[in-house]
Amino acid sequence: xxxxxxxxxxxxxxxxxxxxxxxxxxxxxxxxxxxxxxxxxxxxxxxxxxxxxxxxxxxxxxxxxxxxxxxxxxxxxxxxxxxxxxxxxxxxxxxxxxxxxxxxxxxxxxxxxxxxxxxxxxxxxxxxxxxxxxxxxxxxxxxxxxxxxxxxxxxxxxxxxxxxxxxxxxxxxxxxxxxxxxxxxxxxxxxxxxxxxxxxxxxxxxxxxxxxxxxxxxxxxxxxxxxxxxxxxxxxxxxxxxxxxxxxxxxxxxxxxxxxxxxxxxxxxxxxxxxxxxxxxxxxx
Amino acid sequence: xxxxxxxxxxxxxxxxxxxxxxxxxxxxxxxxxxxxxxxxxxxxxxxxxxxxxxxxxxxxxxxxxxxxxxxxxxxxxxxxxxxxxxxxxxxxxxxxxxxxxxxxxxxxxxxxxxxxxxxxxxxxxxxxxxxxxxxxxxxxxxxxxxxxxxxxxxxxxxxxxxxxxxxxxxxxxxxxxxxxxxxxxxxxxxxxxxxxxxxxxxxxxxxxxxxxxxxxxxxxxxxxxxxxxxxxxxxxxxxxxxxxxxxxxxxxxxxxxxxxxxxxxxxxxx
Amino acid sequence: xxxxxxxxxxxxxxxxxxxxxxxxxxxxxxxxxxxxxxxxxxxxxxxxxxxxxxxxxxxxxxxxxxxxxxxxxxxxxxxxxxxxxxxxxxxxxxxxxxxxxxxxxxxxxxxxxxxxxxxxxxxxxxxxxxxxxxxxxxxxxxxxxxxxxxxxxxxxxxxxxxxxxxxxxxxxxxxxxxxxxxxxxxxxxxxxxxxxxxxxxxxxxxxxxxxxxxxxxxxxxxxxxxxxxxxxxxxxxxxxxxxxxxxxxxxxxxxxxxxxxxxxxxxxxxxxxxxxxxxxxxxxxxxx
Numbered sequence: 130x131x132x133x134x135x136x137x138x139x140x141x142x143x144x145x146x147x148x149x150x151x152x153x154x155x156x157x158x159x160x161x162x163x164x165x166x167x168x169x170x171x172x173x174x175x176x177x178x179x180x181x182x183x184x185x186x187x188x189x190x191x192x193x194x195x196x197x198x199x200x201x202x203x204x205x206x207x208x209x210x211x212x213x214x215x216x217x218x219x220x221x222x223x224x225x226x227x228x229x230x231x232x233x234x235x236x237x238x239x240x241x242x243x244x245x246x247x248x249x250x251x252x253x254x255x256x257x258x259x260x261x262x263x264x265x266x267x268x269x270x271x272x273x274x275x276x277x278x279x280x281x282x283x284x285x286x287x288x289x290x291x292x293x294x295x296x297x298x299x300x301x302x303x304x305x306x307x308x309x310x311x312x313x314x315x316x317x318x319x320x321x322x323x324x325x326x327x328x329x330x331x332x333x334x335x336x337x338x339x340x341x342x343x344x345x346x347x348x349x350x351x352x353x354x355x356x357x358x359x360x361x362x363x364x365x366x367x368x369x370x371x372x373x374x375x376x377x378x379x380x381x382x383x384x385x386x387x388x389x390x391x392x393x394x395x396x397x398x399x400x401x402x403x404x405x406x407x408x409x410x411x412x413x414x
Numbered sequence: 415x416x417x418x419x420x421x422x423x424x425x426x427x428x429x430x431x432x433x434x435x436x437x438x439x440x441x442x443x444x445x446x447x448x449x450x451x452x453x454x455x456x457x458x459x460x461x462x463x464x465x466x467x468x469x470x471x472x473x474x475x476x477x478x479x480x481x482x483x484x485x486x487x488x489x490x491x492x493x494x495x496x497x498x499x500x501x502x503x504x505x506x507x508x509x510x511x512x513x514x515x516x517x518x519x520x521x522x523x524x525x526x527x528x529x530x531x532x533x534x535x536x537x538x539x540x541x542x543x544x545x546x547x548x549x550x551x552x553x554x555x556x557x558x559x560x561x562x563x564x565x566x567x568x569x570x571x572x573x574x575x576x577x578x579x580x581x582x583x584x585x586x587x588x589x590x591x592x593x594x595x596x597x598x599x600x601x602x603x604x605x606x607x608x609x610x611x612x613x614x615x616x617x618x619x620x621x622x623x624x625x626x627x628x629x630x631x632x633x634x635x636x637x638x639x640x641x642x643x644x645x646x647x648x649x650x651x652x653x654x655x656x657x658x659x660x661x662x663x664x665x666x667x668x669x670x671x672x673x674x675x676x677x678x679x680x681x682x683x684x
Numbered sequence: 685x686x687x688x689x690x691x692x693x694x695x696x697x698x699x700x701x702x703x704x705x706x707x708x709x710x711x712x713x714x715x716x717x718x719x720x721x722x723x724x725x726x727x728x729x730x731x732x733x734x735x736x737x738x739x740x741x742x743x744x745x746x747x748x749x750x751x752x753x754x755x756x757x758x759x760x761x762x763x764x765x766x767x768x769x770x771x772x773x774x775x776x777x778x779x780x781x782x783x784x785x786x787x788x789x790x791x792x793x794x795x796x797x798x799x800x801x802x803x804x805x806x807x808x809x810x811x812x813x814x815x816x817x818x819x820x821x822x823x824x825x826x827x828x829x830x831x832x833x834x835x836x837x838x839x840x841x842x843x844x845x846x847x848x849x850x851x852x853x854x855x856x857x858x859x860x861x862x863x864x865x866x867x868x869x870x871x872x873x874x875x876x877x878x879x880x881x882x883x884x885x886x887x888x889x890x891x892x893x894x895x896x897x898x899x900x901x902x903x904x905x906x907x908x909x910x911x912x913x914x915x916x917x918x919x920x921x922x923x924x925x926x927x928x929x930x931x932x933x934x935x936x937x938x939x940x941x942x943x944x945x946x947x948x949x950x951x952x953x954x955x956x957x958x959x960x961x962x963x964x965x966x967x968x969x970x971x972x
Binding site (some may be wrong): 180183185208211212216218221223224225227228236237240272286287290341346 | 518592595596597598599600601602612616617620621624625
């Protein structure tokens with residue numbers, strides 16, 4: 130259950146004065162069980178890349194293979210492909226349409242060929258996975274839920290058809306601190322329980338640093354880095370790609386400038402521990 | 415999935431045509447449309463196109479840019495050519511196969527049809543290419559001013575038009591996003607009969623409507639916050655001025671209209 | 685500055701003053717109190733941040749402040765005029781400018797300068813003056829080069845700067861930003877914050893910034909914390925972020941440097957609250 134992308138390029142508005150190379154020779158492999166973050170400034174090609182994974186735009190050049198389905202074939206089985214991938218766009222709550230939460234969450238499963246009963250079971254399980262109470266919400270209109278709840282229902286609508294790979298575009302956009310934390314916890318728990326392979330696009334570097342094993346950086350449609358978050362975020366040329374550093378990294382680097390050298394940590398907890406260890410050692414001396 | 419929204423987009427060059435009063439341009443639009451329907455001979459079209467071409471030159475917009483606007487209606491042009499070609503059966507038969515006959519009369523008629531549709535599109539795009547939506551709505555508002563005395567909300571209608579134009583690209587982009595999201599959830603929009611297809615549109619239309627209403631709500635607040643309807647004595651940053659250039663344009667347009675009408679009536683035998 | 689001398693006492697006049705304001709939404713199921721007994725004021729040139737989680741009543745309060753909503757109880761007044769005065773409401777709205785959350789839903793015209801002109805046109809300002817104001821407003825947000833362009837093609841941050849300019853053209857004395865940074869990426873957010881700070885420092889514009897990004901509150905003159913329709917605390921950034929219980933109760937979050945500083949003080953290393961990364965680093969250096 131992996132994604133293999135080779136030499137992928139994509140042009141918008143070909144043969145017009147507005148021609149733009151959105152993707153330029155991208156190679157990317159995502160193996161089962163990995164959590165990969167994709168970052169880059171606005172307009173660097175992240176969304177275009179995501180859309181290729183689900184065959185939402187036509188493949189122009191290069192090759193994409195998702196869970197064994199080769200998109201260079203003349204008629205790839207798009208239904209089968211899309212069932213493998215749970216794709217959540219930015220503000221996914223804006224895609225809710227059905228009269229009840231139940232129907233909305235069942236939409237995906239039914240599209241992918243599940244019978245009514247089976248689909249309802251799947252919907253119930255999915256609503257449970259996102260931490261909501263099925264009996265309480267199933268007959269409610271998705272439109273009358275709160276913002277955070279709507280987003281959960283949208284996620285359930287994707288989980289319900291049991292995808293193998295989760296693709297998330299800015300999963301925490303527009304949420305308040307409590308909502309953000311809940312969302313990150315949800316993604317972490319989903320990785321453990323149901324979908325182990327996750328691809329996340331985000332502008333929030335703290336988030337990427339917190340739960341991605343690998344980070345891919347795009348700039349002007351090219352892949353410029355593909356490495357671990359530790360390696361990437363402690364580089365000193367990130368500004369050239371209009372990327373900010375995670376907050377924690379900023380603090381560690383400021384400390385290093387003042388002679389307080391700590392290990393290259395990425396999370397708040399790790400920084401806290403590192404600082405305490407450092408200060409205790411100092412005090413010991 | 416960026417769509418071609420080139421049709422009729424404002425193309426600023428600061429030319430004489432751009433600086434004309436929008437009311438003049440709206441009048442020109444009416445003249446062009448009437449001419450397109452009155453013109454019945456190739457000679458009449460020659461005059462119309464010559465006139466249009468000089469307008470394009472004066473506007474300093476690259477002619478290719480203007481021609482591109484036809485792309486949006488290319489399908490209509492092709493269909494109407496085919497229909498005229500196959501079903502117009504006066505004149506000598508040039509080619510026949512099964513029940514289809516192509517006659518020289520059909521060929522001529524189809525040619526005129528192409529010229530007519532192209533002229534309509536090109537001339538009206540010249541108006542939108544040379545004036546901003548605000549100018550056009552301002553112009554319409556001015557023209558409709560007398561209706562105010564009949565208690566017709568002229569200004570509100572102008573604002574509604576301006577906002578509608580402003581939100582077309584936003585809502586088109588939104589539609590693309592929703593289609594992609596539902597496709598990712600396994601929806602397909604090209605299977606089954608008419609009823610099944612119509613039903614398949616609901617997952618797009620409902621979120622689109624919900625979003626349009628939400629936007630309308632927010633926009634209404636933003637309008638209020640910016641003092642919409644504060645005073646009857648609303649002013650304009652750009653005051654419309656009728657200049658000598660406008661007068662000239664009016665005279666030329668009237669002349670053009672008269673000539674085409676005379677050709678149509680057979681007074682000028684062309 | 686509006687300075688009044690009355691009986692020998694000099695006082696800086698408040699631009700905006702809310703006293704015991706409550707607001708209830710009416711629906712079929714009855715009334716829901718969204719804002720409860722709120723009192724606050726904003727003075728010339730101040731930078732005030734209003735914090736609170738989603739649904740705590742921040743936006744409702746914002747709409748009460750320029751008369752988009754009228755209080756169910758209490759009064760909101762701008763330069764002493766209550767928002768309930770129908771004759772003065774537009775004057776009030778032009779003095780209390782408001783920028784909203786969604787960058788796409790605030791523009792009315794397809795050309796940027798026409799959009800900026802909309803406010804002053806509504807107010808009946810004369811044409812030449814409007815043109816001058818459009819230029820001045822676009823200059824103030826650093827978008828003058830886009831005057832004849834269309835807002836559709838701009839980035840989120842640029843669109844919000846246009847929204848700010850369109851409000852500035854009405855010559856307000858206070859700018860309310862109702863979660864105007866919530867939908868932006870980090871670069872866009874920075875752009876908008878820099879613009880707002882510039883207006884505050886260089887043009888003495890009073891600002892009420894409503895947000896749930898804690899880092900945006902660090903440089904505020906005052907922070908108001910809202911919870912369940914009430915303003916539960918008002919204080920300097922040090923006071924607010926120094927109170928970990930308050931932050932937890934109101935479902936807010938400490939900025940990372942505060943969080944780590946707090947952990948250090950829990951372990952007996954620090955006594956002060958560290959607001960910024962720089963303060964934290966300095967404190968650690970002093971310790972070692």
